[in-house]
Amino acid sequence: MASIFTKIILGEIPSYKIYEDEKYYAFLDINPNALGHTLCIPKKEVDKLFDLDDETYKGLMIFSKKIAEALKKAVDCQRIGVSVIGLEVPHVHVHLIPINKMDDMSFNSKIKLSDDEFVDIMKKIKSYL
Ligand code: AMP
Numbered sequence: 001m002a003s004i005f006t007k008i009i010l011g012e013i014p015s016y017k018i019y020e021d022e023k024y025y026a027f028l029d030i031n032p033n034a035l036g037h038t039l040c041i042p043k044k045e046v047d048k049l050f051d052l053d054d055e056t057y058k059g060l061m062i063f064s065k066k067i068a069e070a071l072k073k074a075v076d077c078q079r080i081g082v083s084v085i086g087l088e089v090p091h092v093h094v095h096l097i098p099i100n101k102m103d104d105m106s107f108n109s110k111i112k113l114s115d116d117e118f119v120d121i122m123k124k125i126k127s128y129l
């Protein structure tokens with residue numbers, strides 16, 4: 001069965017899409033740690049990061065860098081933290097999280113955003129791509 005992220009790529013489930021190319025897709029995390037929390041995924045559905053073939057792995061990192069640079073410009077933060085977990089969704093995803101302190105990388109503290117707030121930050125990040 002297709003992962004929830006494959007369904008997002010196919011447009012079967014909505015997402016706040018930041019950017020996509022032929023092989024990768026970036027969208028806002030629906031339950032963010034911080035404003036602008038973004039997920040970058042390969043369109044190829046693979047569960048674990050280190051099971052990716054080298055080309056897809058490198059491509060995902062370069063794609064994530066491009067999105068992180070735009071995210072850093074869009075959100076007032078010290079830096080963009082990177083995390084790969086995958087315990088909830090078995091489809092490789094790189095978390096890009098605007099951070100100011102170590103706790104901002106904790107997945108225990110979440111923020112709530114309205115639809116308008118998701119749309120606003122999505123547009124802002126896109127404007128820097
Ligand atoms: P993990 O697999 O533990 O790295 O976490 C999966 C992440 O995907 C969590 O941060 C969820 O909030 C996020 N997530 C799950 N479903 C969706 C969705 N439909 N749209 C955006 N983000 C999602």
